[in-house]
Structure formats: structure tokens, C-alpha cells
Amino acid sequence: MCIRYPGIRLGAFRRTYGELKESLLAELANYSYAQALGGVWNGSEFELRFPNKSVVMFRYAETILDATRRQGGQYQLLLFDERTLTPPDVIAFLESRLRSGRADIPVLGIRSGSNPGGPGHLAVKTRYVDATNYGKRVVKDVRGRTVRFIPSGVTDNPHLNSEYVDDLKALPDKLRKAFLEGDWNSFAGQAFDFRVDRHVIAPIAIPESWRRYNGIDWGFAKPYCVLWGAVDEDGRVYIYREHYGPGVGEGEQAQRLAAAETEMEVVVARYADDAMWATRGDAKPIADVYAANGVHLTPAGKGKGSRVTGWQRVRSYLAEGPACPHHRALGWETCPLLHVFDVCENLVRTLPALPHATTGDPEDIDTDAEDHAADALRYMLINLGAGPEFVIFDTATSEVVPAVIGAFGYRLPEYEPSPWWEQPAPPDGGDQDHDQQWWP
Numbered sequence: 230m231c232i233r234y235p236g237i238r239l240g241a242f243r244r245t246y247g248e249l250k251e252s253l254l255a256e257l258a259n260y261s262y263a264q265a266l267g268g269v270w271n272g273s274e275f276e277l278r279f280p281n282k283s284v285v286m287f288r289y290a291e292t293i294l295d296a297t298r299r300q301g302g303q304y305q306l307l308l309f310d311e312r313t314l315t316p317p318d319v320i321a322f323l324e325s326r327l328r329s330g331r332a333d334i335p336v337l338g339i340r341s342g343s344n345p346g347g348p349g350h351l352a353v354k355t356r357y358v359d360a361t362n363y364g365k366r367v368v369k370d371v372r373g374r375t376v377r378f379i380p381s382g383v384t385d386n387p388h389l390n391s392e393y394v395d396d397l398k399a400l401p402d403k404l405r406k407a408f409l410e411g412d413w414n415s416f417a418g419q420a421f422d423f424r425v426d427r428h429v430i431a432p433i434a435i436p437e438s439w440r441r442y443n444g445i446d447w448g449f450a451k452p453y454c455v456l457w458g459a460v461d462e463d464g465r466v467y468i469y470r471e472h473y474g475p476g477v478g479e480g481e482q483a484q485r486l487a488a489a490e491t492e493m494e495v496v497v498a499r500y501a502d503d504a505m506w507a508t509r510g511d512a513k514p515i516a517d518v519y520a521a522n523g524v525h526l527t528p529a530g531k532g533k534g535s536r537v538t539g540w541q542r543v544r545s546y547l548a549e550g551p552a553c554p555h556h557r558a559l560g561w562e563t564c565p566l567l568h569v570f571d572v573c574e575n576l577v578r579t580l581p582a583l584p585h586a587t588t589g590d591p592e593d594i595d596t597d598a599e600d601h602a603a604d605a606l607r608y609m610l611i612n613l614g615a616g617p618e619f620v621i622f623d624t625a626t627s628e629v630v631p632a633v634i635g636a637f638g639y640r641l642p643e644y645e646p647s648p649w650w651e652q653p654a655p656p657d658g659g660d661q662d663h664d665q666q667w668w669p
């Protein structure tokens with residue numbers, strides 16, 4: 230491209246210079262920095278320049294702050310190596326730098342290489358993999374740009390030796406599916422084994438006797454999420470409704486919540502992000518605005534343990550138990566302890582796409598990923614006891630093992646939610662994963 234379009238500016242990105250050095254720059258060195266094409270490498274500026282004034286700028290961008298440092302720059306072609314490792318908002322900001330001030334230099338767009346996994350997994354899967362049906366067709370996006378996905382399987386690369394393929398075949402199931410078979414529904418670092426064919430059901434009638442709860446994650450620039458769950462006689466949880474989306478004010482959120490419920494629908498408790506009790510300068514806490522609109526919330530409670538404890542609880546509900554009546558009628562021996570109605574499309578879309586954190590505690594979730602529905606689910610489940618007490622069918626070993634967890638209705642004392650009037654407001658604003666900055 231540099232030779233074909235004199236004066237073109239290319240930006241080649243990874244998260245850090247360290248990653249650039251190990252990948253793109255190492256490859257570039259193997260080709261003597263394109264000397265054969267007249268390339269001149271500037272190792273202090275990380276730029277490859279050509280006599281016709283074209284330039285490739287190698288840059289790092291791990292955060293929005295990194296990306297804004299490129300604010301003055303403009304590019305006609307952006308290259309992302311391991312694209313899913315870069316958060317989607319960073320990609321979006323850099324994309325806004327795609328332009329050309331000269332009629333003779335075209336804007337070529339973006340080319341990315343990637344594997345499944347990472348905070349950008351869902352954005353890439355939606356935009357490229359799902360939109361093109363795994364590359365079977367080429368599509369136009371809303372701005373008329375061509376979107377193409379080229380699956381590159383291990384057998385497509387003639388330079389890889391057979392040992393490498395054997396190594397991939399020997400990987401654990403999830404890694405093998407992602408790396409060998411290019412399966413974007415399964416990836417390394419996937420936090421939850423949530424499967425549409427096991428966990429998602431068409432809506433069924435919910436008996437009035439089942440207790441109902443909310444899990445609520447607040448957001449404005451980023452989406453807010455309200456989930457409604459009902460608990461059956463055995464303690465299985467059915468998520469039967471969701472509200473989800475960005476740009477809805479807290480008063481409006483509360484009104485929509487109240488309007489969605491029927492007169493017969495009694496929600497026992499509405500567990501919400503502790504951050505909703507934080508003071509906001511002159512503005513009333515969000516929980517107070519909800520209350521002013523007739524919706525009274527209960528802090529989900531840091532006393533319930535860490536975020537990681539909450540994710541473990543989510544996993545224990547995703548596990549299998551003896552089949553519910555609905556699934557028994559379908560001939561299933563076991564079914565998950567969590568059922569999600571198919572109308573809850575954002576929970577269904579985002580929960581399986583969440584990756585483990587790559588910084589901090591690896592048992593945590595990467596907060597750069599779209600985790601709002603998962604947070605709402607966590608706030609509910611951490612307050613519902615440890616789930617049903619019956620044997621758990623271990624799908625990995627096909628062994629039936631007795632559950633070591635307390636039953637719903639026989640809740641372990643430490644999980645007994647105390648009433649909201651006994652709970653102190655969180656001193657530090659609760660979950661600190663709400664970055665309210667959004668670009669552009």
C-alpha cells in the first residue's frame with residue numbers, strides 16, 4: 230500500500246510496544262525493514278518511511294487515554310494485530326482518525342488479524358463473524374463500507390508444521406475449538422459456560438407462588454440493565470424479563486420498570502449496584518431517584534463477598550441439576566439451575582461472550598467487556614442463597630456428585646440478606662467498574 234499510494238499514512242496498532250516488538254516488528258525485522266522496497270526504519274520513532282513520503286506508524290493503544298494521544302494524527306489505513314485484545318471503545322476512537330486530506334490518497338479502512346477471546350471478542354464477532362455468517366458473504370455496514378471476514382484455519386497456512394497442528398489438537402476442549410476450529414462461540418478465557426441450547430428456553434407460564442426478584446445494574450452512557458427472576462420450588466432461577474440500553478435517565482428507568490410489571494406481579498426484593506447509593510455532588514443518589522418514582526431498591530451488598538465470589542455463584546447456577554418439569558417432559562435427565570427466557574436477548578448475547586480479566590484477579594471478569602447484564606445477574610444471585618440442594622451432574626466426568634451447597638429456603642446464614650433498612654450505605658460507592666467516559 231505504501232508503494233501503491235505515495236504519501237499514504239498507515240497506523241499499525243497493538244496494546245503495548247512490548248507486544249509490537251514481539252509480533253509485527255519482529256516480522257518486519259525478518260524482512261530487513263522493507264529495504265528492498267526503499268523502506269527506512271526509524272527505531273526511536275517506531276516509523277517505517279518510504280522515499281515517496283508514505284509512512285507506517287507503529288503505535289500502542291491499550292486505553293482511551295493512549296488512543297487520544299493519536300488525536301492529531303490521521304490515517305488512511307489502520308492495522309490491528311490481535312484486534313480482540315484491544316477494547317472496542319479504543320478501536321472506535323482510533324477509527325475516528327480514519328480520513329484523508331488529499332484527493333489523491335484514498336481512505337482504505339481497517340484490516341485486522343485476530344483470534345477469538347479478549348475484551349473485543351463480542352464486538353468483532355458481531356461486526357465481522359456473525360454479520361458475514363463466518364465469511365460466507367460480504368456485507369455493507371450502515372455507512373456503506375464493505376465488511377469482510379476471512380476465516381484462517383490452521384490448515385490454510387502451508388508454513389505450519391504438523392507438530393503444531395498436533396499440539397493444537399491436544400488442547401483442552403474450549404481452547405481447541407477456538408484455535409483449531411476457529412469457533413467464535415467458544416474461546417480461550419471464556420468466563421462462563423453459558424449455552425443457548427441448555428440455558429435458554431421459550432417463555433413458560435410462571436406460577437404466582439414463585440418468588441420474584443430484580444437484579445439491577447445502573448448505567449447511562451453505558452447500558453443499564455434490569456433483570457427479573459423467579460425462583461421455583463426447588464430453587465432453580467428463571468430469568469423472565471430484561472430492560473437494557475444506554476441513554477435512559479434513572480427516573481425513566483424506574484418508571485419503565487414499574488410499568489413493565491403486572492398488578493399480580495409481586496417482586497420481593499430489587500437488588501441493585503451499591504454504587505447507586507453514592508452521592509453525586511448536588512444530585513440525589515440514583516437509588517433515591519428510583520424511590521421517588523416508587524421503586525425501592527436493596528443494595529446488592531459488598532458484604533456478600535467479592536466480585537469473584539459473585540461470579541462463582543453465577544457459575545454454580547449455570548451448572549446442571551436434576552431436570553425441571555419442563556425439561557423432564559422433553560426427556561432431559563438434567564438441566565441447568567438457571568433458565569433464561571429467550572426474550573432476554575442482551576443477557577443471552579453478552580454472558581457467553583465475557584472473558585476472564587487479563588489484569589488483576591484472573592477469576593474476575595474483564596470490566597472492559599459488555600458486562601452489564603452479567604452484573605445484574607450477579608447482584609440477584611448473590612442474594613438468593615447458594616441454589617438448590619440436590620445432586621449436581623458433573624458434565625466433565627459424567628459423575629453424579631452431591632451438592633455441598635445450601636438449599637434455597639434453607640439458606641446458609643452468611644447469605645441471608647438483611648433488610649434494606651439495616652444496611653449501611655456503601656462508603657466508597659460500590660462497584661467501581663463504571664467508567665462514565667465514552668468516546669467520541
Ligand SMILES: [Zn+2]
Pocket residue numbers: 552553554555556557564565568
Ligand atoms: Zn429445566
